[in-house]
Amino acid sequence: MKKKIFVLDTNVLVHDPEAFLQFPRHEVILPVTVLEELDNLKRIPGEVGKNVRLAIRTLCALKNGKGDFHKGLSLKNGATIRVVTEIKGKYPSFLNPDLNDNKILMTALDLADKHRVVFVSKDLALRIKAEALGLETEDYERLKVSYESIHRECRSLTLEKRAIDMLFKEGELEIEEETVQPNEYVQLTDGYQTACLAWYDGGRQKLKKLVPFTNLWGVKPRNLEQQCAVDALLREEIRLVTLVGPAGTGKTLLALAAGLKKVFDDGTYRKILVSRPIVPLGRDIGFLPGTKEEKLSHWMQPIFDNLELLCASHEEESDTLNWVLENKKIEMEAVTYIRGRSLPKMYFLIDEAQNLTPHEVKTIISRAGEGTKVILVGDPTQIDNPYLDKDSNGLTYAFAKFSDQNISASVFLDKTERSELASLAAELL
Secondary structure, eight states, X not given: OOOOEEEEOHHHHHHOTTGGGSOTTSEEEEEHHHHHHHHHHTTOSSHHHHHHHHHHXXXXXXXXXXXXXXXXXXXXXXXXXXXXXXXXXXXXXXXXXXXXXXXXXXXXXXXXXTSOEEEEOSOHHHHHHHHHTTOEEEOOOXXXXXXXXXXXXXXXXXXXXXXXXXXXXXXEEEOOOTTSOTTOEXXXXXXXXXXXXXXXXXXXXXXXXXXXXSOSTTOOOOSHXXXXXXXXXXXXXXXXXEEEOOTTSSHHHHHHHHHHIIIIISOOSSEEEEEEOOTTTTTOOTTSSSOHHHHHHHHSHHHHHHHHHHHTTSSSHHHHHHHHHHTTOXXXXXXXXXXXXXXXXXXXXXXXXXGSOHHHHHHHHTTBOTTOEEEEEEOTTSOOOTTOOTTTSHHHHHHHHTTTOTTEEEEEOOSOOSOHHHHHHHHHO
């Protein structure tokens, strides 16, 4: 295989701090401008600063007193890594030489005169510019899963009528069905009509009836997918739930309603912890006035809206809402401040999880202590993070990586139930 030269953009290392280790038997080039940008980003709070510091530490560990980054440092995987400090070629007239992006592109262009160069960046606009200059480009593919490959509808499973009757009677039914994944929900049919929904326990290879419930804070599932979602949220043996679907499908409302039942009615968890990534302000809340709680209230308003709706099912709506909030069993927190915490026996809801990177999702899920349930909610087709897409975000990545684990379940919700207008908007617009 002919050796290639991969020139990495800064955002690749922000996305994956160990990205330069993922090109075995090839040469990895870091333009000096990339190192300058990393140095400027290392003090930023939150996941960006954390990843940048990790990337710098990993580079230092690779050197460890041996080799020279200017001449090229050999890695154990057969690759070499080199830092390029000068640009010899002349800038095209349409490129501003003062822009860091253009300096990185020119480094790649210089090398492309004599070598096969691949420019790697998470920035689509910069990749398009690089292609216009004649460079071969790639998105960074590691920590990336095809969204289309994981999207699925609730499957139908045909069984004999007596087997379905046995499931109703005993509550479970042993089957040998290799195509059904652990914790997958299926529609059972006897070949003539749909009989019921069931949940597949992969550990015991048994179909089970859905968890019965009488009160979910005034909320009732309106469709098949919502029934599956509620079952996953209430089932104790499932520790990680991912709910995926467009706006208005009831993801956050159902997750919050199940949390209220589990915390306030059943006492299964100590509290509900709700978190959302704060993307529009650079993952920081320092630009808003007031205390941390006052700043967070702007970003958590969708959660408060859902709480008001759930409490409206009680006769004394305002009293119920005040009681829920004053009970100190609901905590709001920005994703930025989750790292470093240990969270035992909590119902942990992460809304808008599609705006998280795979590393951020790993950080969040790894905070779960004994007895904690984690719920990831979001729509991978609606992403605000400029360097993520439906295939590379943390929600899709977590869905794929946990798909065969007995302690996790995922449900796609495709039908909008917010209102007739919202449903038409989702379909027509």
